[in-house]
Amino acid sequence: MLEIRNLHVTVEDREILKGIDLIIRPGETHAIMGPNGSGKSTLANVIAGREGYTVTEGEIRFDGKNLLDMDPETRACEGLFLAFQYPVEIPGVANLYFLKAAVNAVRKYRGEPPVDAMDFWDLVHERMELVKMDESMLKRSVNEGFSGGEKKRNEVFQMAVLQPRFAVLDETDSGLDIDALKVVADGVNALRNPERGFLVITHYQRLLDYIVPDHVHVLVNGKIARSGGKELALELEAQGYALYNEEPGRARRAAA
């Protein structure tokens, strides 16, 4: 469902991604690991359509459609979701209002009427339980004053409500204690089905104990240095990225 071919991306004239090839089929979960600064978030942002990244070569197709031609909102309406590494605080916009606007934007795109208030409320409640989120967070402004863990939980909550067909999770596990990590993993696993695809970006093998990937890729210096099955994550955990990396300092930090 997601096909990335020979993707080269520059940021401010510096090449960050240097030829990525990645194919994710419906129902598959892929993990990307790699040291700090290797380009993981860059890949996630380019998939989601963030400004400031220049694709100099290659293409991304989503269900055969040229993703790079679409603006971010169209990508989302087509069923793409990015759980942000750093969720943005938006003072003055209530979480619940924001979610409803998002749900209705997607429905409008599909030619459906706005969501029924009761149906929406039921859905929200069900999904809130899934990620064990407190109801008070609905009334609060989007991510404003949320702890790191609450922000990540809110990302998974939004994903659970929007039910995208393909989701990229950018370090959704960072900064979570083990209980929160399980909650996030449960949220993701509840959504896994033969039609959905996931791309899970993480530094830690830990998360992959709970969200077991079909494929693991190691991204180093803008290139996929190695791909394998879930056992690759364990290997990385033991050895770090030293084998792949010219800069051992980074590898140590990543493995720490």
Place this chain on the structure above:
Amino acid sequence: MTATAPLFSESYRPAFAGFVANRREPDAIARLRREAFDRFQTLGWPTRQQEAWRLTDLSALQSITFQQPADALIDASALPTLEGPTHRLVFVNGRFAPGLSRLPKLPDGALITSLGQALTTHLERIEPYLDRLPGLERHSFAALNTAFWEDGAFVHLPRGTMVEEPIHLVFYAAGSDVTVHPRLLLALEGDAQATVVVEYRGQGRYLNAPLAELALGMGAVLHYHQIQEEAPQAFHLGAIRARQDRDSDMNLHLISVGGQLARADLAVLLDGEGASCAINGLTLARDQQYGDYHVRIEHARPHGTSEQRFKSVLDGKARSAFDGMIHVRPGAQKTDARQTSRNLLLSKQAQAHSNPRLEILADDVKCGHGSTTGFLDPDAEFYLRARGIPATQARALLVHAFANDNLNQIRLTPLRERLARLLAARLALDLAEGK
């Protein structure tokens, strides 16, 4: 540009002579007019050489001759309404329009009426206040208003009087190259309470130069809302002066959206212990609009609090200015005075100027001010779009979020809801036209 505009000031002299010759009114009032006109002659027309008028470009006004307006027939549907029971006074071109007004029964002793009419019926209740409040002594337009006002609203609530229903004062101006000088006099004696909504609207190219005087007695509570929605080609040069006695509480909500040039000068004197004043200002401007607030809060007694929260949202080539002075007199200990000016620019050509100032002559006070100007947060915009929300809607949401806490401070529900709709309509339009 011309440094002064003597021609313009000169042209007022015969106008004033003609104006007073036709009025039959008490000597005391005629004397106030003459004194004010003399004051105006001394002050002259403001120039940009004066610090207080540095940013306000009045050259568009100087090129045309403004006349006293003729009577105009106004369709009632052009006038704003407030849902629910209200006391409503309508003024067209500065003159009371009884046919468009409506005054339900009032509590004993309370007076809500045309100021012109009250001169003959209740002079003794007007005299202690009219042109007696301090502030704006050097403001040319305040002086002009006192010289030239024809009519206006007079609200006088004796001690302990509470008027439940909002007092809705609508000022409509119509005409081309005319000037109107409406006057508002609101006097709340001790423990009196009122909610007032003043609306400025019109059609054509005119100058509206109203002066509002607000007197709050001991423990009085006033919620005052001013909605400036002048015609697109109009000029608004308004002024408000207020004096607050001990433990009185004044809440001013100032919304400015209309006119090509709109400025309001405010002078508030906290003249009794424990008086508190909150000012909530919101300016929406686009195209070539200019919106300006000049505020002076004077803390004269201990334990006073004042809070000013001004915001502007500027699109196109719009400009805004905010000049806010907090002055704490010696002896006004335990003053708590805050001021913020926040500006959101929706285009690269828009400009906001903030000039917060403090003069603190007491040593045991809490004073603070802050000023920010910025564009919409691109990260927030991307976050919303990444969830499927279209770019224009995302931007509207963010602007709304910026302006909304000012609207939310308005407790008068029908007004708050109307303003929220106005904001939404403006945003939908601005953002759809833009980028």
